[in-house]
Structures are given as structure tokens and as C-alpha cells.
Amino acid sequence: MVISGLVVVLRGPSPGEANPADSLRTDPRMTLGHAIGANLPLVMETEDARSAQVLVDEVREIPGVLHVDVAFIEIDPDDAASQPGSAFGRRRAGERPASDFPSAATCTFP
Amino acid sequence: MLTTSQTVDRRTFVKRSAMAAATAAAAAHAGRSLALPLLDPNQSGASLSWHKAPCRFCGTGCHVMVGTENGKVVAIQGDQKADVNKGLLCVKGYHVGLALYGKDRLKTPLLRKGGAMVPIGWDEAIDIVAKRIQANPAGFSFYGSGQWTIPEGYAANKFVKAGLGTNMIDANPRLCMASAVTGFLSTFGVDEPPGVYDDIDACDVAIMWGNNMAEMHPVLFSRLVDRRAQGEKVTIIDLTTRRTRTSELADHVYLFKPHGDLAIANGIAHLLVKEGGIDREFVERHCNFRQLGPKPDEKTPPDMLGVPMSFEEFAKAVEPYTPERVEELSGVPAAGIRLMGELFRRRDLRVNSFWCMGFNQHTRGTAINCIVHGIHLLSGHFGKPGDAATSLTGQPSACGTAREVGTLCHLLPGGLAVANPEHRKHAEEHWNLAEGRIAAKPGYHAVELFKRFNTPTAEGGDVTTVWVQVTNPGQTMPNLERNFLRKKDLADKFLIVSDVYPTATIELADLILPSAMWVEKNGMYGNSERRTQQWFKLVEPPGEARDDAWQTIAVSHRMVELGFDGMKDKSGRWLFHTERDGKEIPIWQWEHYYDINVDERLFDEYRLFSRHKHKDLAPYQEYVRARGLRWPVTQQSDGSWRETRWRFSEFDDPYVGKGKGFQFYHSVTKDDRALIWFRPWEAPPEVPDAEFPFWLCTGRVLEHWHTGTMTRRIPQLHRAMPAAYVELHRDDADRLGVRSGDDVTVRSRRGSLDLPVVVGGRGNPKPGEVFVPFFDEGKRINLVTLDAYDPYSKQPDYKKCAVSVTRKAATLSACARRPPRG
Known part of the structure; x- marks a missing residue:
């Protein structure tokens, strides 16, 4: 499971254009926060990193969305399926999981 | 579970x-x-x-x-x-x-004994370093970074240039923004940007010259995004060799051939000349034209001062750079060159250029920096809010420490140069040294330093001991096999590494010194807009980890104890002597290091240097109160301190004479004028061919900072981007018969590396080009990169060399030999 905190920067709506927040709100993977000016915070939950990337790309394509900033990323360390492995894909057979990185594996919160 | x-x-x-x-x-x-x-x-x-x-x-x-x-x-x-x-x-x-809080923090000094790293005490560690340096001061070199705090860098610089009487210190900004320095020096006679980040808020046009600001400087990019969100019109032009997140917000994306940037900038100059885009009043009052002189011999480049040229000669020199010719050289459509020429021609717009490693890590880095300054000066898009040529840096104190404190082999603090007798005299006075103590000859720049360290002593490898602090050359040196890894077979070479985590550099260390980091110590940084910042120690470092500045100071004092008089000034006083109320404080002893604020003591000594080149810094306590101040910081009649945003502009810079409008008071030509350089496009040193048909570009990613030694220990960031990869264009992937996730071998004349392929990721190179990030210690792309460097800045070119890409475990296939399209 990947949980991302995003800021979606909205353009002023063009005539006849739907409010982009409305289409985001219908997606069960999104939890919308309260917009501050043109900036809409939201939390996105996806199965894995690739799905997260695909979804962010889809958000960027929504009419009225100007930009998406990433403020937070959390990938479940115990869920192998969510490990990116290569840049945006699942970890492949034989590839070391993130937790095998000799140093990072020992990281914990303070 | x-x-x-x-x-x-x-x-x-x-x-x-x-x-x-x-x-x-x-x-x-x-x-x-x-x-x-x-x-x-x-x-x-x-x-x-x-x-x-x-x-x-x-x-x-x-x-x-x-x-x-x-x-x-x-x-x-x-x-x-x-x-x-x-x-x-x-x-x-x-x-x-x-x-x-990575759990593998280094917590105790470690000495290599019989192949194993053995814990030792700090006293023994300091003694080993001191004796090693004292045995051969000329063979010792310090190597630091733009992550050194200002006081740390100042201590190291003084240690070497005053204490050892050599200039054998360099820092990784040599790999990062040295070409920006030579660009500023060539144009304005003094380093660092005239403008500030406020320009981002005021420009009408933002041109990203090979600069992926959305991922590398996202907070600055957000200032442009915010303006767009508020309905402001800001035209963003992305000049790039691969599509990135920056491209997504750009109005115009122009993909250019590697090395094509010089042609593009000269093409804009051509149009300014041809189509009435020159701001004649500005140019006639404030600029001279310049070009390189003849080469003294076949191997030596012309000197950086150049020779004068007239406007007519300049116009003739840029005459061949028609939009159509530039299209051939760069791949950018002639219409795009015309569009940019038109934007620069318009006086009603404010134009801000931005660049970072794309310009600087370039064998023509100095040249491209100069040309872009030149088109801003030619068109008068200079020195007003929003009209600026802005170089961005990669490290938190590349400007504050390396450039301003002068932790490079040719510099002294405050922008002074070791080769200048007057500057050496200033430094000798500030440091109370005997006349002639500071050496006139520059030391070795980074690549040369490590080349010599990795060459047997008997074969001219005269660097025998290197002390690395806060950087990771084992991952960042270009052509790593030649410039770093050979050390492992050279028994008489000794590598000391001060760091916070195990790194690629530490793999070959003979002595490891555990360091405090960030808010585990007092510190000061200087950012890309001349802003000096201060912070206090907030938490204790783990175990026996200690401040880098303390390590330098302790070794210096140990050398005094061992009878090395170079660490004393001409009055016989230790170079880092510190006292309060007339009583010496033994800051070389860790238990007394924080009895006084050593940062304040070092900074207030250092800031005396800052006035020579109008880089005035305020007293330390002013920075305690502020969120940074941009130099020159000058004291007002009421005793307060005022920062400067736009240098050389009368409306803001206190050093510009009344009525002058603009004054380049460190002018190379000593007439208060900036230089507009003509520098031609030239072919790069290595180009793809039948054997190595792809261009390789290296760089960073959003999640990781540089070699990943810190960000890879942050679980969220590491899991988001755990390993390096190679970006391929879809056409090339099809031709090679690979898709995302497949492994390929990227090979150059220097080395090879196996990497998983990414097609259609966040970055998209053109056909015939590949991109690999350098954050991954396990996949060091610098085994492959070229160590050719700019002849003036000595900065290597990490952005282009020729490689082959082949499916892993397969013999070179016919399809891989076929030259790529584009």
C-alpha cells in the first residue's frame, strides 16, 4: 500500500469546465482536504508505486489541474507488492527489496 | 508482521x-x-x-x-x-x-588494520592524522564540499593555506558549479549571481536552460506554479535534452542535442543583432565585447581574460548562427530560436534564465555561462526585478562555503585568489602570517587531485594523503575506476574520511572519523541567492561523533604539540587560538569545544575578508536573528544591517555610484563594465559512434539528494525510489527488444553497469539518448562517465558521453549496433 500526500494546484475554471475537485472526490482512492486558495491537499492510497504514478499522471491530466506537488510518501515496508523495485514498476524476481539495503534496512523512526 | x-x-x-x-x-x-x-x-x-x-x-x-x-x-x-x-x-x-536517524550512523573512529576496520579512540585518531600530515605536508590534500558549514570550510581552508602553506584543498563544488563561477568571473569580474529569487516572482518569461527545476528545486518551481494558479501570465520555456516534470508546465519544450546549448544561445545573440534587439544605451554605457585570444600552444587554452573585440566584430562572429544553422547544430526548430529571440528583444517583458548542472557539468561550461550572461546584457534584460540570469546550486552551501569561504585550490576567503599578490597580502594580514607564507601556486583541482592520489607515488602520484569531509568522491568522481578505485592497490596512500554514514568512499578509507551532522552542531550555510543562514546545535550527535570543524582544529593543535610551527602565526600564536576575557579556551579538547561558540569566533574572523570584493557579511549575531541575509550586508546610519538584493543596480546596491544606473565595480576591464563574450559552438570531446551509439546523461531524482547517503536512509524516500535505472526512449527500447524492468548493460570506453530499463517514466529522453541517476551506491554510473573537463573551471562533463546499451547477458546484438535515430 502506498499513501501519498499531494497538493493539487488548480487553475481558475474555464467556462463550461467542471470543477476538478468534483471528479477527484468521486475517486475512492482519494481523500480530499480543505482547499486553501487554489491549492487542494489530498491523500491518495494505491496498491503500489506504479499505480500511484499512474494516478498522479491522471490527476495532472484533469482539466483545471495546473500542477501536482508531492509532499509526503509512505510505502508500506511490509508489503512487497508495493515496493517499486525499478523506477516505477513492481519489484522483479531476484531484485533486492528495499529492506535489503544494508543501511536503510536498519532505519527506524527516532 | x-x-x-x-x-x-x-x-x-x-x-x-x-x-x-x-x-x-x-x-x-x-x-x-x-x-x-x-x-x-x-x-x-x-x-x-x-x-x-x-x-x-x-x-x-x-x-x-x-x-x-x-x-x-x-x-x-x-x-x-x-x-x-x-x-x-x-x-x-x-x-x-x-x-x-539511520541506525548505521558512524559512532566511533575506525582504523584499518590488516584489512579490518578496528575501533580506536579519538586521541589516537587525531594523532594519526596529525603525524601523517606532518610527515609530508606537500603530499596532503583536504577535500570537502558545499555541505561543509561556513565555519567548517573556513577552518579547513585556514588549516591548509595558512597552516601548511600549500593550496592543496578543493571541494566537490568543482564538480557542481565551478563553471558558473568562471562564467560570473569572466563576465562581471566577481562571482555569484547579481539577482535573487525575487526575480522568479517578477519575471514574465522563465527559460529553463537544461534545468529540471520541478524536481531539483521544487520549492522555487512552486513560485512559478503559484503565479500561474493566480492567473498570472508567465511563459515557461523548457530547453532540455529529455522531457521531465518541468516540461509538463512549460509553454514551449525544445529538446536539443547534447552540447547544442551553445548554438542556441549564439542563435539568440544573432537575432538580437539582426533584428534590433540590442539595448544600445545599456550596452554602450555598461558593456565591453570580448573573445578568447590565440592559443599559446597546441595544448594550452587561451587565457580567461580574452582580448577585446568591437561590436561590429561581435556581430560578425554571431552572423553564422542563423536560426536554420542553429537548428542543424542543436535540433531546436528555427521557429523556436526565433521565438526566444523575440522574447529577448521585447523590452516590455522581464526575462529570467535559470540553469544548474546542465550548463555547469559541461566541457564548455564557462563558455555557455558567458554566452547566456551575454544575451541578457545585450538585450538589457539585466538588473531589474525579473530580468536576471540565475544559476542555481545543488548543495546547501556551495556558495556560502566553497565560493565565498574559498575552499577551492585557487581561492582565498572572500573571493580572493591565491595567484594575486595583493590578495595574498590581505590574507596574510588577516591571519597575521609572515609575508610570503601563502603559496602563490594553486593546488590541484578535484579531478587532478584524485588522479594523482590514484597514481603510484613513484609515477608522479604526489598526493599521498587525502582527508575527505562531508562528501562522497567514491561515488561522484567521473571515471571512478581511474580516479578513485585504483587507490585500493596503492599501499602508501592514506585516505581519511569524516562522515556520518558508511559510503562508497569509506570502502577504501584507512581511517574513518565519525561526524556530527546538521542540527547536531552549530552551523551556517550560504544558498544560491547569496543568503547567509545560521542555526544552533539542537541535539547531541550519536556515540563519539564530533563536529568536522573540531576535528580540523584538534589536528591543527596536535601538530603544534608535535612541533609543527606552521600552525602558528607570526607572533607564535596558534592559528585557532580562542580566548574569552583574556583566558584561552582549549577548543581542541572536545569537552571544551562548546564552552564558547566556535562558529561565531570563526565567522567573525572570516567576515573581515568579505569586504575586499564587496561581499560584506554582517556580524554573526545578526544572522541569529534573521532567516538569512543576502550579501553585501551593509550597516546603516542607525546601526542596523541591510541586505542587498540586486547587485550592480543603483536602486538597490549601495556600492553603485549615484547617477550611474549600473556599475560593475569589479569589472575585468577595470572600467565598471561587464563583458559580453563571443564563444563559438564547438563539437563535444566524445560523440556517439557505431560502437557506442547512445548519448548518456546523468543526474538526480526528486526523492534523493545527490549520492543518497542521507535520503536512502529515510525509509519513505528510499522505498519510493530504491534503485537506479536507465531511461530509454520507446523506439530504442523496441529496437533493443527490451521493456521496462528488463536489465541492460550500459557500457562506455571506461566501464560498464547493469541497470533495469524504464520506458515512459517521469523522464523521457530523445531517441539515441539515455539517462541514469547517480544516487545509487549499488549502481555507480560514474564507472561509465567521462572525466573530460572544462579548461577554465576544471569541471567535468557528467551530462554527455558515448555509451552502448545492450540486453543483459546477451552478446552485442545487431540491433544494438545499429545507430539510433535522432
């Missing part, structure tokens, strides 16, 4: 954290401030206290508020009071506190 309830708790906590971080960022975008959540759900927050500090990572210089509780950093918040980021942070900044 977590239980269900723990899973729910964790998920809820993470979601709450994610929403709080996003809301804080959204609020910061909108100019408001919100606290970020605690990093640890078990922290109560009841006794949390907040303190200011600059972010540890890039050169933007964002300020964070650091929440501490029970002796630990437990929360991070963007600092609303900071002009740079106004409360906003990027994904790395929000996680910066976790960089302290």
Missing part, C-alpha cells in the same frame, strides 16, 4: 500525516503556515520546542522549523518566516529530520 489493529493504527496515522503534510504545503503555497505532524506517533508533543535551521539538502536554502523533544528531532515544519520558501518544503525537506 503487524497485527490488524496495528495495521489500522499505522494506516490511520500515516494517512493523517500525509494529509497534514499536504495541507501544510497547500497552506504554504497560499502564504499561510501550519504545523506538520510529529514524525513518530509515540511522541506526545507536549514538550516539543521549535527552532530554525536551513534544510540540509539542496542549494535552494529553504528554512525549516525543527521540532525537538527529549533530545531528538521529532517534527519538521516549513518556516513561514523564511523568504525563500514561505513555509513550503519539498518531499525531501519534510523528511529531513529522519536523515539523522
Whole structure:
């Protein structure tokens, strides 16, 4: 499971254009926060990193969305399926999981 | 394995954290401030206290508020009071506190004995370093970085240039922005940008010259995004060799051939001349034209001072750079060159150019920096808010420490040069040294330093001991096999590494010194816009880890104890003598190091240097009160201190004479004029051919900072981007018969590396080009890169060399031999 905190920067709506927040709100993977000016915070939950990337790309394509900033990323360390492995894909057979990185594996919160 | 309830708790906590971080960022975008959540759900927050500090990572210089509780950093918040980021942070900044807490922190000195690293005490470690240097001072070199704090860099610089009487110190900004330095020096006679980040808020046109600002300097990019969101018209042009996140917001994306940037900039100059785009009044009053003189011999480049040329000669020189010819050289359509020429021609627009490593890591780095300054000067897009040529840096104190403190082999503090007798005299006076103590000959620049360290002593490898602090040359040196890894077979070479985590460099270390990092010590940084920042130590370093500056000072004092008089001034006093109320404080002893603020003592000595080149710094205590101040900082009649935003412009720079409008008071030609250089396009040193048919470009990614030694220990960032990869264009992937996730071998004339393929990821190179990030210690792309460098800045070119790409474990196939399209 990947949980991302995003800021979606909205353009002023063009005539006849739907409010982009409305289409985001219908997606069960999104939890919308309260917009501050043109900036809409939201939390996105996806199965894995690739799905997260695909979804962010889809958000960027929504009419009225100007930009998406990433403020937070959390990938479940115990869920192998969510490990990116290569840049945006699942970890492949034989590839070391993130937790095998000799140093990072020992990281914990303070 | 977590239980269900723990899973729910964790998920809820993470979601709450994610929403709080996003809301804080959204609020910061909108100019408001919100606290970020605690990093640890078990922290109560009841006794949390907040303190200011600059972010540890890039050169933007964002300020964070650091929440501490029970002796630990437990929360991070963007600092609303900071002009740079106004409360906003990027994904790395929000996680910066976790960089302290990887469990493999180095905690005790370690000495290599019989192939194993054995713990030793600090006294023994300091003694070993001191004796090693004392045995052969000329064979010793310090190698640091733009992550050295200002006082740390100052201590190291003084140690070498005053204490040892050599100039054998260099720093990794040589790999990062040395070409920006030579560009500023060639154009204005003095280093660092005339403008500031305020230009981002005022420009009408933002041109990204090979600069992926959206991912590398995201907080600065957000200033452009915010303006767009508020309905302002800002035209963004992305000149790039691969599509990136920056391209997505750009109005015009022009993909150019590697090395084509010189042709593009000359094409704009051509159009300015041809189509009435010259701001004649500005140019006639404030500029001279310049070109390189003849080469003294076949191997030696012309000197950097150049020779004069007239405007007519300049016009003739840029005459061949027609839009059509530039299209051939660069791949950018002639219409695009015309569009940019038109934007520069218009006086009603404010034009801001931005660049970073794309220009600087370039065998023609000095040249391209000069040309872009030149087109801003030619067109008068200079020195007004929004009209600026802005070079961005990659490290938090590349400007503050390497460039201003002068931790490079040719510099002295304050922008002074070792080759200049008058400058050496100034330094000898400030340091109370005997006349002639400071050597006139520059030391070895970074690549040369490591080449010599990796060459047998008997074969001219005259660098025998290197002390590396706060950097990772084992991952960043180009052509690593030649310039770093050979050391392992050279028994008489000795590598000392001060660091916080095990790194690629430490693999070959003979002595490891554990360091304190970031808010585990006092510090000062200087960011990309001349802003000097200060913070206090907030938490204790782990184990026996100690400040880098203390390590330098302790070795210096040990050398005095061993009878090395070079570490004393001409009055016989130790170079780092520190006293309060007439009584010496033994700062070489760790238990007394924090009896006084050593940073303040060093900074207030250093700032005396800053006045020679009008880089005036305020007293230390002024920085305690501020969220950074941009130099020159000058004292006002009421005793207050005023920073300067636009240098050389009368309306803001106190050193510009009344009525002059603009004054380049460190002019190379000593007539208060800037230089507009003609520098031709030339072919790169290595180009793809039948054997190595692809261009390789290397760089960074959003999640990781440089070699990843800190960000890879932040679980969120590491899991988001755990390993390096190679980006391929879809056509090339099809031709090679590979798809995302398949392994390929990237090979150059210097080395090879196996990497997984990414097609259609966040970056998209053109056909015939590949991109590999350098953050991954396990996949060091610098085994492959070229160590050719700019003849003036000595900065290597990490952005282009020729490679082959083949399917892993397959013999070179016919399809791989076929030259790519494009």
C-alpha cells in the first residue's frame, strides 16, 4: 500500500469546465482536504508505486489541474507488492527489496 | 508482521500525516503556515520546542522549523518566516529530520588494520592524522564540499593555506558549479549571481536552460506554479535534452542535442543583432565585447581574460548562427530560436534564465555561462526585478562555503585568489602570517587531485594523503575506476574520511572519523541567492561523533604539540587560538569545544575578508536573528544591517555610484563594465559512434539528494525510489527488444553497469539518448562517465558521453549496433 500526500494546484475554471475537485472526490482512492486558495491537499492510497504514478499522471491530466506537488510518501515496508523495485514498476524476481539495503534496512523512526 | 489493529493504527496515522503534510504545503503555497505532524506517533508533543535551521539538502536554502523533544528531532515544519520558501518544503525537506536517524550512523573512529576496520579512540585518531600530515605536508590534500558549514570550510581552508602553506584543498563544488563561477568571473569580474529569487516572482518569461527545476528545486518551481494558479501570465520555456516534470508546465519544450546549448544561445545573440534587439544605451554605457585570444600552444587554452573585440566584430562572429544553422547544430526548430529571440528583444517583458548542472557539468561550461550572461546584457534584460540570469546550486552551501569561504585550490576567503599578490597580502594580514607564507601556486583541482592520489607515488602520484569531509568522491568522481578505485592497490596512500554514514568512499578509507551532522552542531550555510543562514546545535550527535570543524582544529593543535610551527602565526600564536576575557579556551579538547561558540569566533574572523570584493557579511549575531541575509550586508546610519538584493543596480546596491544606473565595480576591464563574450559552438570531446551509439546523461531524482547517503536512509524516500535505472526512449527500447524492468548493460570506453530499463517514466529522453541517476551506491554510473573537463573551471562533463546499451547477458546484438535515430 502506498499513501501519498499531494497538493493539487488548480487553475481558475474555464467556462463550461467542471470543477476538478468534483471528479477527484468521486475517486475512492482519494481523500480530499480543505482547499486553501487554489491549492487542494489530498491523500491518495494505491496498491503500489506504479499505480500511484499512474494516478498522479491522471490527476495532472484533469482539466483545471495546473500542477501536482508531492509532499509526503509512505510505502508500506511490509508489503512487497508495493515496493517499486525499478523506477516505477513492481519489484522483479531476484531484485533486492528495499529492506535489503544494508543501511536503510536498519532505519527506524527516532 | 503487524497485527490488524496495528495495521489500522499505522494506516490511520500515516494517512493523517500525509494529509497534514499536504495541507501544510497547500497552506504554504497560499502564504499561510501550519504545523506538520510529529514524525513518530509515540511522541506526545507536549514538550516539543521549535527552532530554525536551513534544510540540509539542496542549494535552494529553504528554512525549516525543527521540532525537538527529549533530545531528538521529532517534527519538521516549513518556516513561514523564511523568504525563500514561505513555509513550503519539498518531499525531501519534510523528511529531513529522519536523515539523522539511520541506525548505521558512524559512532566511533575506525582504523584499518590488516584489512579490518578496528575501533580506536579519538586521541589516537587525531594523532594519526596529525603525524601523517606532518610527515609530508606537500603530499596532503583536504577535500570537502558545499555541505561543509561556513565555519567548517573556513577552518579547513585556514588549516591548509595558512597552516601548511600549500593550496592543496578543493571541494566537490568543482564538480557542481565551478563553471558558473568562471562564467560570473569572466563576465562581471566577481562571482555569484547579481539577482535573487525575487526575480522568479517578477519575471514574465522563465527559460529553463537544461534545468529540471520541478524536481531539483521544487520549492522555487512552486513560485512559478503559484503565479500561474493566480492567473498570472508567465511563459515557461523548457530547453532540455529529455522531457521531465518541468516540461509538463512549460509553454514551449525544445529538446536539443547534447552540447547544442551553445548554438542556441549564439542563435539568440544573432537575432538580437539582426533584428534590433540590442539595448544600445545599456550596452554602450555598461558593456565591453570580448573573445578568447590565440592559443599559446597546441595544448594550452587561451587565457580567461580574452582580448577585446568591437561590436561590429561581435556581430560578425554571431552572423553564422542563423536560426536554420542553429537548428542543424542543436535540433531546436528555427521557429523556436526565433521565438526566444523575440522574447529577448521585447523590452516590455522581464526575462529570467535559470540553469544548474546542465550548463555547469559541461566541457564548455564557462563558455555557455558567458554566452547566456551575454544575451541578457545585450538585450538589457539585466538588473531589474525579473530580468536576471540565475544559476542555481545543488548543495546547501556551495556558495556560502566553497565560493565565498574559498575552499577551492585557487581561492582565498572572500573571493580572493591565491595567484594575486595583493590578495595574498590581505590574507596574510588577516591571519597575521609572515609575508610570503601563502603559496602563490594553486593546488590541484578535484579531478587532478584524485588522479594523482590514484597514481603510484613513484609515477608522479604526489598526493599521498587525502582527508575527505562531508562528501562522497567514491561515488561522484567521473571515471571512478581511474580516479578513485585504483587507490585500493596503492599501499602508501592514506585516505581519511569524516562522515556520518558508511559510503562508497569509506570502502577504501584507512581511517574513518565519525561526524556530527546538521542540527547536531552549530552551523551556517550560504544558498544560491547569496543568503547567509545560521542555526544552533539542537541535539547531541550519536556515540563519539564530533563536529568536522573540531576535528580540523584538534589536528591543527596536535601538530603544534608535535612541533609543527606552521600552525602558528607570526607572533607564535596558534592559528585557532580562542580566548574569552583574556583566558584561552582549549577548543581542541572536545569537552571544551562548546564552552564558547566556535562558529561565531570563526565567522567573525572570516567576515573581515568579505569586504575586499564587496561581499560584506554582517556580524554573526545578526544572522541569529534573521532567516538569512543576502550579501553585501551593509550597516546603516542607525546601526542596523541591510541586505542587498540586486547587485550592480543603483536602486538597490549601495556600492553603485549615484547617477550611474549600473556599475560593475569589479569589472575585468577595470572600467565598471561587464563583458559580453563571443564563444563559438564547438563539437563535444566524445560523440556517439557505431560502437557506442547512445548519448548518456546523468543526474538526480526528486526523492534523493545527490549520492543518497542521507535520503536512502529515510525509509519513505528510499522505498519510493530504491534503485537506479536507465531511461530509454520507446523506439530504442523496441529496437533493443527490451521493456521496462528488463536489465541492460550500459557500457562506455571506461566501464560498464547493469541497470533495469524504464520506458515512459517521469523522464523521457530523445531517441539515441539515455539517462541514469547517480544516487545509487549499488549502481555507480560514474564507472561509465567521462572525466573530460572544462579548461577554465576544471569541471567535468557528467551530462554527455558515448555509451552502448545492450540486453543483459546477451552478446552485442545487431540491433544494438545499429545507430539510433535522432
